[in-house]
Amino acid sequence: MRLYTLLAAAKINLYLEILGDRCDGFHELVMVMQSISLADRVTVRGLNMPMIQLRCDHPQVPTDATNLAYRAAMLLQEKFPDVANKSGGVEITIDKRIPVGAGLAGGSSNGAAALVGLNLLWDLGLTQMELQELGAELGSDVPFCVMGGTAIATGRGEELDPLTGLDSLWVVLAKFETLSVATPWAYKTYRQQFHPTYISASDQSTLAERQARIHSGPMVSAISAKDGAAIGRHLYNDLEKVVLPTHPEVSQLRDAMAAYGGLGTLMTGSGPTIFTLAETQTEAEVIQTQVRSQLAHPSLKFWVAQFSPTGIRLVD
Numbered sequence: 001m002r003l004y005t006l007l008a009a010a011k012i013n014l015y016l017e018i019l020g021d022r023c024d025g026f027h028e029l030v031m032v033m034q035s036i037s038l039a040d041r042v043t044v045r046g047l048n049m050p051m052i053q054l055r056c057d058h059p060q061v062p063t064d065a066t067n068l069a070y071r072a073a074m075l076l077q078e079k080f081p082d083v084a085n086k087s088g089g090v091e092i093t094i095d096k097r098i099p100v101g102a103g104l105a106g107g108s109s110n111g112a113a114a115l116v117g118l119n120l121l122w123d124l125g126l127t128q129m130e131l132q133e134l135g136a137e138l139g140s141d142v143p144f145c146v147m148g149g150t151a152i153a154t155g156r157g158e159e160l161d162p163l164t165g166l167d168s169l170w171v172v173l174a175k176f177e178t179l180s181v182a183t184p185w186a187y188k189t190y191r192q193q194f195h196p197t198y199i200s201a202s203d204q205s206t207l208a209e210r211q212a213r214i215h216s217g218p219m220v221s222a223i224s225a226k227d228g229a230a231i232g233r234h235l236y237n238d239l240e241k242v243v244l245p246t247h248p249e250v251s252q253l254r255d256a257m258a259a260y261g262g263l264g265t266l267m268t269g270s271g272p273t274i275f276t277l278a279e280t281q282t283e284a285e286v287i288q289t290q291v292r293s294q295l296a297h298p299s300l301k302f303w304v305a306q307f308s309p310t311g312i313r314l315v316d
């Protein structure tokens with residue numbers, strides 16, 4: 001039976017601004033997203049029986065129909081019943097390296113890898129754009145995980161404009177192993193505390209006002225200029241306003257990371273992972289060692305990764 005193995009990259013948010021509250025229950029965003037080399041390994045293998053099987057030995061990852069990779073397979077079977085039935089079933093195996101519930105889009109990236117892998121396994125012939133559109137039905141971060149690299153993401157996160165990124169940068173990531181943040185909680189709490197403007201899709205004046213309030217320009221210019229120091233200066237995430245006050249230990253971790261140099265420090269997505277950017281691998285490793293020895297917390301885990309130009313990558 002045919003088998004494809006894919007690397008599914010984590011993402012960090014270099015910029016996340018909440019522009020408003022939408023009528024579909026989501027928030028209108030402007031983000032700058034970046035793939036990094038920290039990745040899960042996802043294997044899709046053809047089965048003779050018409051079934052979906054999912055294996056993952058990480059205790060926090062479901063292996064049923066709530067897993068985003070499983071949902072990706074169900075979505076393709078539903079959209080292309082003839083092809084999927086003729087081709088048989090699939091066994092999806094996830095070797096988890098990306099921490100779970102960390103703001104690094106691990107589940108979304110697994111969903112994206114399943115879409116890319118099954119497109120090959122079932123000879124569906126879908127383009128990357130078609131895979132991104134299907135990905136949007138699974139979750140807001142999935143289209144970016146399919147595209148990878150560096151991109152501006154708008155709408156609820158699914159409208160993407162690729163940027164030429166700065167692949168040489170390094171990143172130190174730190175997360176308390178025992179703490180996860182649920183994305184719906186972070187957005188709901190932001191809505192309750194900050195009352196973002198209500199955005200109606202048909203209200204053009206609100207759209208104009210909204211565009212006037214976007215502050216992502218300096219970050220996009222810094223990326224276009226491939227200026228690592230400026231990228232570090234313009235890191236921004238509105239969700240820090242709710243996650244950091246609720247979790248003082250994450251706030252303390254952020255302060256410690258920022259104190260040891262690097263180009264800049266931020267919480268990614270809905271957290272609670274904190275990252276610091278660095279020019280070189282050596283600089284990243286020094287920051288990691290210093291923060292680890294200062295905080296010396298048994299459940300604090302670190303990763304060093306590099307910016308990556310790809311999201312989902314086929315490996316031998």
Ligand SMILES: C[C@](O)(CO)[C@H](O)COP(=O)(O)OP(=O)(O)OC[C@H]1O[C@@H](n2ccc(N)nc2=O)[C@H](O)[C@@H]1O
Pocket residue numbers: 013016025026027028029031103105108138139140141142155156157183184187188269270
């Ligand atoms: C925090 C980020 O990871 C930053 O990239 C994303 O915005 C979240 O993306 P995601 O996990 O793929 O989110 P989804 O699975 O689409 O939505 C999870 C929940 O997050 C909230 N949500 C998500 C995206 C968005 N633009 N507005 C929202 O309010 C909604 O409550 C939604 O029910």
Ligand SMILES: Nc1ncnc2c1ncn2[C@@H]1O[C@H](COP(=O)(O)OP(=O)(O)OP(=O)(O)O)[C@@H](O)[C@H]1O
Pocket residue numbers: 060061062066067068069094099100101102103104105106107108110111141181183269270271
């Ligand atoms: N393949 C998967 N890997 C990890 N978690 C998954 C997966 N599929 C579904 N989940 C569920 O999604 C929840 C969030 O996990 P995930 O690691 O994707 O969070 P996250 O990195 O904060 O996501 P995001 O940054 O997209 O908001 C988990 O607690 C788990 O129940």
